[in-house]
Amino acid sequence: MMRWQIKALLMVCLLGACGKPLPPYEHGLTDRDIAFLQTFSIDNLPALPEAPDNIYADNEQAALLGQSLFFDARLSANGLVSCATCHQPEHYFTDGRKRGLGLANTQRNTMSLLTAAWGPWRYWDGRKDSLWAQATEPLEHPDEHGFSRAQLKALILRHYAEPYSAVFGSLSKEAHDATRVMVNVGKALMAYQRRLALQPSKFDRFVAALGQELAPAMSARLTGSELNGLRLFMGKAACASCHNGPLFSNFEFHNIGAPETDEAKVDLGRYAGIEKLRNDEFNCLSVWSDAPESACQELRYLKSQGPELVGAFKTPSLRNVAETSPYMHGGQLASLADVVDHYNAPKPPFYDRAQHPSRPHFDILPLGLSKQEKAELVAFLKTLTSPVPDNDAWWNPR
Amino acid sequence: MILARFLLLSLFLLLYGPLQAQGSSNNAIQAGSELLRKADTLENQARKLIQQGSKRRKDIKQQRQTVLRLPPGPEKTALEQRLEQAIAESLGTQRDGAELRKQAAALREQALDHFADGLRQQWPAWATKRQSIQLSDGFSDVPALGGHNVRMRSVHPSKKDLAGAPETQQSNDMSLALPRLSAQQLPPQLNTDSFTFSRDRRFIGHIEVLPESVRSDDGRIEINELHQWVLVLSDLNGEPVSDAAIEFTGHMPGHVHGLPTQPEVTEELAPGIYRISGLKFQMRGWWVIELLVSASSDAADQQDSLRFNLHL
Structure with missing residues (x-):
């Protein structure tokens, strides 16, 4: 335990501030604890996943085009809805609403885009298997942009002919029919979203300092209750079972008994998402995908049966969770305190024999957390917030 | 040319020789098979003993009903003593069975070790x-x-x-x-x-x-x-x-x-x-x-x- 203190002192000396060591700080974590926590650190986020289905995924011109399109409200029936209408950078690319509002109210809560490049599935029910395929849906959805492929092509011709052609080839070519143009717009939007990077949160800076056997800077020191919350997160509250890895998500689907948004019309979640995914015009195996069949492994080995799919929703990343309320797939829970309350004393999922194909699987246990423990857990979750960058050109329109 | 072919052939044999030999079981696998056979024999004996023991217990239960209904007297006492003895014997049989079963499990574990070695060689x-x-x-x-x-x-x-x-x-x-x-x-x-x-x-x-x-x-x-x-x-x-x-x-x-x-x-x-x-x-x-x-x-x-x- 002394070693990092000495090293820290040396570092401080090197920085010319010798004589003013940081006040002592007891975190009580062992080396092995720290190694375990590092598996959650943003520093251990693997490189962007390969995207064989989008050959433009890492093309900077495509990303720049995508950025312009992302913030352009002309891509909508009324000229008022852009991607950024719901995915607002200042709200970590969410909208603070229960459910998204485009031309009308959507069915689900708006997910953040900041971690969207990772994991095999898009949307709460994973009905899309790539960001480009996902991007095409809101464009056409009557409750979102309400645009048509023909309108989109006309708009690209009029305002984006040059940057579009520079990436995808001349628009005058026959191959660029309205669907091809929409797919390419999706691929540009995906290239853009892959540029959205997260800066380390307080938790990451804390773990990084401990990993280097340095005393964390004052701003990176977890308070007693944050530390207790961290212990609960990894332990008694069992959050880390599903919220694992650097993005605090296993990207898979679970039914945690979130209240139904409408009991007369239950949301079957992943169960319904799988059918949509298989029949999706733009999935990895479609003609619009650039991937060879052999690269569509997730689709090839798709789990399509089992009671655990009914009413299951994707484990969302917990990065920036404190800034992205409300919570759950329909925004049912307003605050983190409500979420922790739900997990602490969960109600089993609503079951209606007439509507559900089988009794929904239930994935969580009552936790038995005290009032103080619940507050500590919330305190820890707040350490997962990355700062909104003020000099990252990708976060805002250029 | 001939030399080249010879070399190629040797290379082929060198590479595929071991694969060809896969069919024949090696010593470790033979040893594993033997142990497994022994384990199975023991397991069968164990099963028999345990079944025997269970059957005895059932008989004893019935006999006990008979003894209970007898009026007190020397006949009842003698029968009770015999029953006690039978209970002890049946327990012994079951214990022996359980012991044999344990030995069989240990042998199976040893057999698995041999098989694992053999398969790794193969x-x-x-x-x-x-x-x-x-x-x-x-x-x-x-x-x-x-x-x-x-x-x-x-x-x-x-x-x-x-x-x-x-x-x-x-x-x-x-x-x-x-x-x-x-x-x-x-x-x-x-x-x-x-x-x-x-x-x-x-x-x-x-x-x-x-x-x-x-x-x-x-x-x-x-x-x-x-x-x-x-x-x-x-x-x-x-x-x-x-x-x-x-x-x-x-x-x-x-x-x-x-x-x-x-x-x-x-x-x-x-x-x-x-x-x-x-x-x-x-x-x-x-x-x-x-x-x-x-x-x-x-x-x-x-x-x-x-x-x-x-x-x-």
């Missing part, structure tokens, strides 16, 4: 590890890492206490209390051998990560990432089992959910060596993998099973 490219699949982050050996756990599909509000609360357990070198399997305990000495006999002891199977399918150099897997395994399937003479039909399932004891994907055998890489694709684990904890195996000569409904435990 398929050095495919069978290298004894420990089943582990996560690359190096925390697979922490017994405290369990994962969430529920023992029922849904909990009625009136019965929610039945589900119990998750417990936590600390590991020696960690202060973080990590969730432990509460409803279904992780056995203290979970057998995570990568070799196993099939349920009907017709086959021996081995699973291993296909190294080129994972990021790490040591064949450990990443959580939430697709990867592949090889299954080495042999009969008890060390002969590879080709053209088997294999169904793959996996679940977490105490959880109601299974694997997040549907893995499949996609290729027979060499006789008895199968590629399993589409594997992914979304959670730490205790996983049970079951492979349902039908040999090509089996009847349509004949299925043996290989079970492996993983502690991720």
